[in-house]
Amino acid sequence: MGRRAAEKIADISMLSPAVLLVVVFCVIPLGLAIYLSFTDWNGFDEANMVGWANYKRIGSDRDVHRAAIFTGLIAIFGTLGLNVFGLGTAMLLNRNTRVNRFMRFLAFSPFVLGAVVLGFLWNAILGPRGAINTLLKTWGYGSIPFLSQSTPAKISVICVIIWASYGFHAVLYLAGLQTIDQSLIEAAVVDGANRWQIFRRVKLPVLAPTITVNLTLAMIGMLKVYEWVLTITKGGPGGRTQTIAYEILSVAFDNSWLGYGCAQGVVLMVILVVLSVAIQIARRKSEEDVAA
Amino acid sequence: MRTAKRSIAILTGAVLSVGFMAGCSDDKTEGSGDASATATAAEETTEAATEEATEPVTLRMLANVTPVLTEEWYQEWAQPWLDAHPNVTLEVDGPTAEGVEQQFQQEIAAQDVPDIISGGMGKTTASQLVDLSAYDWATGDIPGTTYNGDNGVIFGIAPAVQIQSLVYYNEDVWTAAGITEQPKSLDEFTEALRAIKAYDSSIIPLLLSGEWTTQAEVNEMAVPSVMGSTDQLAAIADGSLQVADSAYAPYFEAVETWVAEGLVSPDAAAITYDDSLSMFSTGEAATYVMGAWAVSTINELNTTFTAKVMETPTPEGTTGHAQYGNPAVGVYVPKDGANVDLALDLAKYLTTDTEAVTKACVVEGNFAKGVTYESTPLGEEVNAIYGAASGLVAVDTALPGFMDQVGVPVQSILTGDFTAAQALDELQSWVDQNRG
Numbered sequence: 001m002g003r004r005a006a007e008k009i010a011d012i013s014m015l016s017p018a019v020l021l022v023v024v025f026c027v028i029p030l031g032l033a034i035y036l037s038f039t040d041w042n043g044f045d046e047a048n049m050v051g052w053a054n055y056k057r058i059g060s061d062r063d064v065h066r067a068a069i070f071t072g073l074i075a076i077f078g079t080l081g082l083n084v085f086g087l088g089t090a091m092l093l094n095r096n097t098r099v100n101r102f103m104r105f106l107a108f109s110p111f112v113l114g115a116v117v118l119g120f121l122w123n124a125i126l127g128p129r130g131a132i133n134t135l136l137k138t139w140g141y142g143s144i145p146f147l148s149q150s151t152p153a154k155i156s157v158i159c160v161i162i163w164a165s166y167g168f169h170a171v172l173y174l175a176g177l178q179t180i181d182q183s184l185i186e187a188a189v190v191d192g193a194n195r196w197q198i199f200r201r202v203k204l205p206v207l208a209p210t211i212t213v214n215l216t217l218a219m220i221g222m223l224k225v226y227e228w229v230l231t232i233t234k235g236g237p238g239g240r241t242q243t244i245a246y247e248i249l250s251v252a253f254d255n256s257w258l259g260y261g262c263a264q265g266v267v268l269m270v271i272l273v274v275l276s277v278a279i280q281i282a283r284r285k286s287e288e289d290v291a292a
Numbered sequence: 293m294r295t296a297k298r299s300i301a302i303l304t305g306a307v308l309s310v311g312f313m314a315g316c317s318d319d320k321t322e323g324s325g326d327a328s329a330t331a332t333a334a335e336e337t338t339e340a341a342t343e344e345a346t347e348p349v350t351l352r353m354l355a356n357v358t359p360v361l362t363e364e365w366y367q368e369w370a371q372p373w374l375d376a377h378p379n380v381t382l383e384v385d386g387p388t389a390e391g392v393e394q395q396f397q398q399e400i401a402a403q404d405v406p407d408i409i410s411g412g413m414g415k416t417t418a419s420q421l422v423d424l425s426a427y428d429w430a431t432g433d434i435p436g437t438t439y440n441g442d443n444g445v446i447f448g449i450a451p452a453v454q455i456q457s458l459v460y461y462n463e464d465v466w467t468a469a470g471i472t473e474q475p476k477s478l479d480e481f482t483e484a485l486r487a488i489k490a491y492d493s494s495i496i497p498l499l500l501s502g503e504w505t506t507q508a509e510v511n512e513m514a515v516p517s518v519m520g521s522t523d524q525l526a527a528i529a530d531g532s533l534q535v536a537d538s539a540y541a542p543y544f545e546a547v548e549t550w551v552a553e554g555l556v557s558p559d560a561a562a563i564t565y566d567d568s569l570s571m572f573s574t575g576e577a578a579t580y581v582m583g584a585w586a587v588s589t590i591n592e593l594n595t596t597f598t599a600k601v602m603e604t605p606t607p608e609g610t611t612g613h614a615q616y617g618n619p620a621v622g623v624y625v626p627k628d629g630a631n632v633d634l635a636l637d638l639a640k641y642l643t644t645d646t647e648a649v650t651k652a653c654v655v656e657g658n659f660a661k662g663v664t665y666e667s668t669p670l671g672e673e674v675n676a677i678y679g680a681a682s683g684l685v686a687v688d689t690a691l692p693g694f695m696d697q698v699g700v701p702v703q704s705i706l707t708g709d710f711t712a713a714q715a716l717d718e719l720q721s722w723v724d725q726n727r728g
Contacts (some may be wrong), residue, residue, distance in 0.1 A: 042692075043397045045417050064720055128559035148502070148562035149707050228563050234503055237561030238704030253394045255693035255726075256416045 001085050030269075037263035042256040054263035061168075061238060064264065067247040072222060074158055074243065078222035082163035083214050086169025091199075094177050095171070104174070108167035115164065122146070122160045150240035157241050161228050165221070169214050177203065205289075212283030219279065220272055239241030242276025242278070244268050336607045349380045351631055354395055355452035356411030359566060359577030359654055360588050361621070366410065369651050373641040377448055380634065390696075391502070392585065396626070408638055409628040412622055413439070418447035422625040429640045435618045435649045435660040449483055450619030451642060451649040452658035455678050456512045456583035457616045459605070460670075462592065465495060465578040465596040477609030478546050485555040486580050497555045499577035500547070500706065501563035506519065507699025509581045511687075513604045514543045514698075519685040528723055529690040535723060536716040540698070542607040547705050548712040561706040569593070584657035584674050585620075591668050602675045603681070614678070617684035620658040697722050 037054055041047035058064050073280055093100040104177075110118055125131045126146035133143040146156045180203060188198050226245040235242040235250065242250070243262065249271050252261025318487050348369065348700050350727035355366050363384040385406070387395035390392055392411035400420060413421075418441035424430035425446040439448035459481075466484070469491035475481040485497035500509055507693065517539035518524045527533035535541075550556045563571070572580040580586070590599050606613055625635045642648045649660050657671045659678060667675065674696065687695060691711060700722075701715035 041402065042416055046416060057725065062718065073472055127564070127567075128557070128562050129571075133559075141511060143559060145559060145562075148559040150704075150709055153562075233562075234504055236703055237707045238702075239700045240707070240709070241702070253397050254390050254696065256397060257726075 019092060025265055033262045033265055034261050037266045039259040040257075041259040042264075043253075043258045044256070047259065054260045055267070057249065058264060058267060062241065063247060063251075064244070065240045070154060070241060071225070071245075073154065074161065075219055075222040077158050078161055078225075079218040081158070081213060082166050082169045082222075083210040083211070084164060085166040086214060087173045087211075089149050089166065089170040090177055090207060094174065104167075104171070107170050110164040112167045113164075116231055117229035118164050119228050120162070122156075123247030126156055147233055150237060153237060153241050157228055157232055158192060160232060161222070161225065165218075168236050169218060171219075172214055173207070176207045178255060180206050188238045190198075208286040208289075209283065212279060212286060216276060216279045216283070219275055223268070223272060223275070298394045322398075325445045326359070327641040330684055342489045346379055348523070349631055349634060350381055350383055351635060352383045352385060352408040353391055354399070354406035354409045354411075355384050355386060356392050356573070357384070358562075358585075359569070361587055365655060369639060369642060369648060369655075369717065371610050372645070372711055373638055374646060374709075377634075381639075387411075387630045396420070400626075404605065405630075406626045407626070407631045408503060409624040409626065409633040410621055410642075412618065413448060413624060414692060415441050415447070417624075418442075420626055420628070421447040422627055422636065423447065423584050424449055424639075427636070427640070427642050433661070434644065435646075435662060436643060436652075439470065439622060439624070440621060444684070448619070448622045448624040449639065449643045450653075450664070451644075451652040452620040452624040452660040453617050453684060454584050454620040454658045455615040455617045455658055455674070455684065456508075457516050457604040457613070458512070458582065458586075458601050458674065458677065459603070460572060460580040460582060460586060460599055462572075462578045462595075464492070464577060465575070466600075468492075469578075476611055478542055478605050478607050480609065482546060482549060482555070485550065485579065486553065489553070490554060495573070495575070496557045496577035497579060498550060499568055499572055500560045500562070501565065501568040501581045502561045502703060502706075503564055504696070505565045505568060505582075506561070506703050506706070507564075508549070508583070510540075510543055510698055510702050511695055512581055512583060512616055514540050515685060515687060517542075517606050519614070519616075519687065522650060525687060525694070526690065529694070529727065531724075531727060535720045536713070539607070540719070541712070544702065544712040544715050547702055548715075551708065552708055555644065556706065561703045566616045577640070584678075587657040587668070587671050587674055588655065591670060599670055601670055601677065603677050612682055614683040614685045615681040618686055620656060621652045691723060691726060693726070 030042050036047065038049055038051060039047035040050045040053075093104050093107070123130070127133070128143060128148055129143075130146075132146070145152050147153045184202050184206070185198055188202050210246065221242060224245050225243045226249065229241055229246045232242040234247050245268070248261050248264045248268065251257045251264065334501050341488070353366060353370075355361070355363070357363055357366075364384065366384045367382060374380060374382055392409055393637075394412065396406070396409060396417060414578070419437075422455065423441075423445045430446055430449050436449065436451040438446045439450070441447045457659045465488060465565070469484075469487040473559050475484045484534045488495060488497040500506065500600070503639055511552055520539065523534055524538045528535055530537060530683075547556075551560075555702055559575070565631050568577075568580065569586060571577045573590055573595050575595070575597055587601075603611070603613065617677065623639045625632060625639050625651070629635055646663070650663050650665055652658060653663050654665050656666065657674055659675075701710055701718040704710035704718070705712060
């Protein structure tokens with residue numbers, strides 16, 4: 001056996017576990033989901049081919065439309081909120097002092113605790129008989145319908161998601177800020193630039209790659225929101241806080257329409273891929289602009 | 293040296309690959325149930341397995357865990373059988389999904405099938421469960437009832453039945469509000485709620501709640517009419533009846549009236565089941581629509597007022613109407629469980645043994661043939677309503693998910709997003725969308 005052939009075999013054999021993992025846990029399930037999306041499989045009985053029926057049904061399903069609108073709202077306001085608060089916090093906590101280190105820990109800690117624990121906690125805080133409304137009642141005020149009316153429930157879910165996740169984005173922005181060459185800032189100061197000009201003309205362009213990474217991660221994360229809805233509102237009231245991910249699991253398992261759920265999953269996946277590619281293209285362009 | 297390193301690398305890669313494939317393979321060899329077995333063969337298999345089982349075995353039960361049906365209760369329910377099978381331990385799991393049916397489906401997908409299930413499941417799952425029609429103990433004169441699938445299949449058995457179309461009320465508040473007679477029609481019921489509000493506006497006249505309880509409350513009220521003279525659910529499912537023309541309509545309209553007049557809590561759509569029990573029991577709300585299982589919790593919470601119960605009002609004001617009933621504490625044995633024969637033996641015990649059936653009745657105020665037990669005054673009232681009812685209507689619609697879906701547009705009435713007409717249209721849209 002030649003040296004090159006032996007090296008090739010070594011490469012293949014070293015790669016094979018990873019390739020197997022990807023094939024077994026990504027490629028096969030994805031292929032299966034695409035196949036099942038063209039069937040009426042209920043999870044138990046034989047799957048029958050139904051052509052494009054499941055995809056046509058998505059187009060006329062009011063629950064899906066409602067879920068898509070709320071998911072869009074989460075994606076827009078969540079992505080904006082996470083990045084504005086993340087960047088703002090990073091700017092405030094950029095200097096490496098003891099207080100700032102503690103504040104960074106505080107900002108990041110909700111992300112560590114996770115959605116399920118915090119979701120139930122916020123449900124207990126915001127519910128009709130939760131901590132806030134109980135206090136208000138004790139003080140003689142009426143209750144605030146945080147979770148019992150559609151719009152406040154939507155706002156509550158988005159705010160909790162932003163509160164719980166902005167710390168993660170703040171850490172990414174902090175890492176980006178700390179890579180900025182101080183001589184650039186000093187040169188800008190010498191040139192008479194004020195704080196806003198330094199931020200706008202020096203820091204922001206250098207942070208462009210970090211911003212695109214944060215935008216991509218936030219957008220994808222927001223489009224897949226499930227646990228927050230499950231734990232805070234269970235999709236209610238009246239299904240008004242259902243997201244696409246929640247809707248998929250709901251139709252697939254609660255109603256035993258796995259074929260239809262798979263079709264919704266495939267559509268969501270396509271949207272995620274398109275958005276990710278679009279953001280990557282935007283990122284590349286912004287990096288090229290910075291380099292230029 | 294480099295050749296040796298390369299050889300080690302090749303070997304390591306190969307071992308990891310093979311190991312990974314081996315880990316993924318399914319070497320499950322243990323028993324799966326044969327639904328087509330003859331009665332005799334099935335009984336023999338069960339007996340043989342019971343006698344031979346001396347190795348330590350853990351049976352996993354997926355159970356509908358509620359504030360009343362706790363994990364401890366399930367253990368206690370099975371304890372005499374466990375005492376007779378010292379090698380067997382029972383592990384009770386509550387569902388993390390919406391209910392046991394949905395959880396069972398997820399567990400099948402994960403190839404982690406429970407040995408035995410207790411709760412409510414529909415026909416959709418029948419193909420995954422042992423057909424009990426092959427077993428004498430499940431087909432004779434049983435204390436409870438069976439879950440019947442197509443072609444004579446019995447996919448589950450319940451030790452008892454329960455009734456649901458009940459309205460609990462705070463007699464002290466009702467009397468003080470001048471309500472001297474139990475309202476029979478929906479209009480009379482609404483008048484009674486108005487009287488409560490006029491008496492004391494700090495009390496919630498009618499407790500409607502959110503999550504799954506919305507659909508439970510509306511169905512508990514509507515099903516006796518929906519399933520009255522004709523099976524309107526079947527007509528809705530086959531498209532011959534529009535939801536807006538069904539007996540659901542007057543109840544949706546009543547909810548709209550109650551919301552508009554402030555006769556239900558403005559937070560109704562987010563009140564949980566546990567909170568609703570507590571709000572009625574502490575006197576925060578004067579009237580509460582819920583099934584017979586609420587009796588035990590209301591008794592346990594020691595209300596400071598006299599709690600009474602009556603049948604749900606109907607649009608026409610009929611009394612002694614059929615009760616929305618369903619099998620209680622149903623038991624099912626999955627075909628692909630690891631210990632099918634032992635699970636069948638446990639199912640037989642839980643659904644036919646007098647002590648087990650009595651426990652299943654007492655815990656939720658349920659009913660079973662030949663079982664009598666001492667009850668509380670509130671429980672006795674439920675017994676009287678059951679005795680006077682013209683029958684028991686069970687629901688097994690051809691539209692999976694319909695009963696749950698009823699609560700979604702009703703919640704939108706509670707939030708003020710929909711009128712009754714819009715909610716009925718929304719439900720109709722769902723039916724059209726999901727009709728097979």
